[in-house]
Amino acid sequence: MGRSPCCEKEHTNKGAWTKEEDQRLIAYIRANGEGCWRSLPKAAGLLRCGKSCRLRWMNYLRPDLKRGNFTDDEDELIIRLHSLLGNKWSLIAGQLPGRTDNEIKNYWNTHIKRKLLSRGMDPHTHRPLTAVIDAAAPTRPAQIAVPARAAPTTMFALPTKQQQPPVPVESSDDDGSSGATSTGEPRCPDLNLDLSVGPPAADTPTSHPVCLCRHLGFRGGEACSCRQADSAGSQGGGFRYFRPLEEDQYI
DNA sequence: AATTCAGCCAACCGCCCGTCA
DNA sequence: GTGACGGGCGGTTGGCTGAAT
Numbered sequence: 001m002g003r004s005p006c007c008e009k010e011h012t013n014k015g016a017w018t019k020e021e022d023q024r025l026i027a028y029i030r031a032n033g034e035g036c037w038r039s040l041p042k043a044a045g046l047l048r049c050g051k052s053c054r055l056r057w058m059n060y061l062r063p064d065l066k067r068g069n070f071t072d073d074e075d076e077l078i079i080r081l082h083s084l085l086g087n088k089w090s091l092i093a094g095q096l097p098g099r100t101d102n103e104i105k106n107y108w109n110t111h112i113k114r115k116l117l118s119r120g121m122d123p124h125t126h127r128p129l130t131a132v133i134d135a136a137a138p139t140r141p142a143q144i145a146v147p148a149r150a151a152p153t154t155m156f157a158l159p160t161k162q163q164q165p166p167v168p169v170e171s172s173d174d175d176g177s178s179g180a181t182s183t184g185e186p187r188c189p190d191l192n193l194d195l196s197v198g199p200p201a202a203d204t205p206t207s208h209p210v211c212l213c214r215h216l217g218f219r220g221g222e223a224c225s226c227r228q229a230d231s232a233g234s235q236g237g238g239f240r241y242f243r244p245l246e247e248d249q250y251i
Numbered sequence: 252a253a254t255t256c257a258g259c260c261a262a263c264c265g266c267c268c269g270t271c272a
Numbered sequence: 273g274t275g276a277c278g279g280g281c282g283g284t285t286g287g288c289t290g291a292a293t
Contacts, residue, residue, distance in 0.1 A: 016261075016287085038278060054279075055262065090281060101281075106260050 013047045017056055021046055025053055026061055059100045066098025070107055078104060078112060083126040 013021070028044035034057070037050035046053060059065075070078075074096060081092040089101035089108075096104065113123040122129050 014263075036278080049263090051264090051279085052262075058280095059261075087282065102261075105282075110259055 012041075012049050012052070014052075017060075021048065022056070022061060025057060029057060029061075055102075059102045064098060065100065070099075070111075074099070075112060075115070078108065079116065079126070082108065082112075 024044050024046055028040065028046075032043070037054040039050070040046075040053050041048045041050055044053070048056075077096065078092060081095060085091050087105075089105045093099050093101040093104050108123075116123045116126070117129075120129050121127065
């Protein structure tokens with residue numbers, strides 16, 4: 001039907017950002033906060049698309065970003081999250097404080113894929129490469145053994161069972177990264193992600209659950225009571241924590 | 252020293268979804 | 273109920289840089 005473009009392309013800069021543009025964007029967001037990206041460029045005096053401003057801020061300028069190499073722990077966490085979630089980079093990034101989805105996506109494509117291949121693992125299915133060949137016939141997505149390891153410092157919280165919306169069934173998925181099986185059953189019916197990377201950030205209370213409702217597709221406010229839980233003092237108001245899986249238990 | 256190649260990563264593009272009038 | 277808008281996401285591209293020849 002033809003949507004209007006998000007900006008007037010002929011009047012916007014493209015390509016690498018200059019220091020001056022960065023400074024303008026930072027100054028504007030410091031003064032006015034995030035939001036209304038479409039009107040931000042004009043208000044900030046930038047000849048940029050609003051989306052471009054948002055991307056620059058989110059991926060590069062945000063003050064809470066962690067720069068530098070990924071640690072081995074982060075590597076392993078990304079691998080485990082990817083085995084469970086597939087290419088849900090924003091969701092994975094949500095479990096790595098200071099990392100962005102774009103950064104993780106790039107890191108996956110450049111480093112971790114190779115790392116998995118060198119281990120003889122298929123980066124899409126997280127199964128041994130020989131098993132991938134054997135598994136040409138349609139099967140359940142890879143069964144991922146979740147090692148019983150260190151106690152979690154980051155926990156996933158999901159809505160209580162009554163609140164859970166139906167998990168959508170993706171009918172065509174050839175890389176096994178979908179969120180549901182071919183039979184329509186949830187891929188992670190009783191998901192526990194025993195995931196942690198080092199000590200929690202100073203501003204991240206260890207007892208505060210990370211809400212993934214939105215990332216998991218629970219976008220309706222009725223499906224997620226996190227706000228209420230937050231305001232109730234994070235004492236588990238709308239959350240239900242998932243117990244750890246037994247060793248050798250599969251998802 | 253010059254050229255080619257490969258890897259990395261910032262940025263763009265197109266699509267999807269939630270919100271609101 | 274419907275369509276436009278804005279924000280967000282994942283996939284892809286293109287330019288830069290360092291290594292190899």
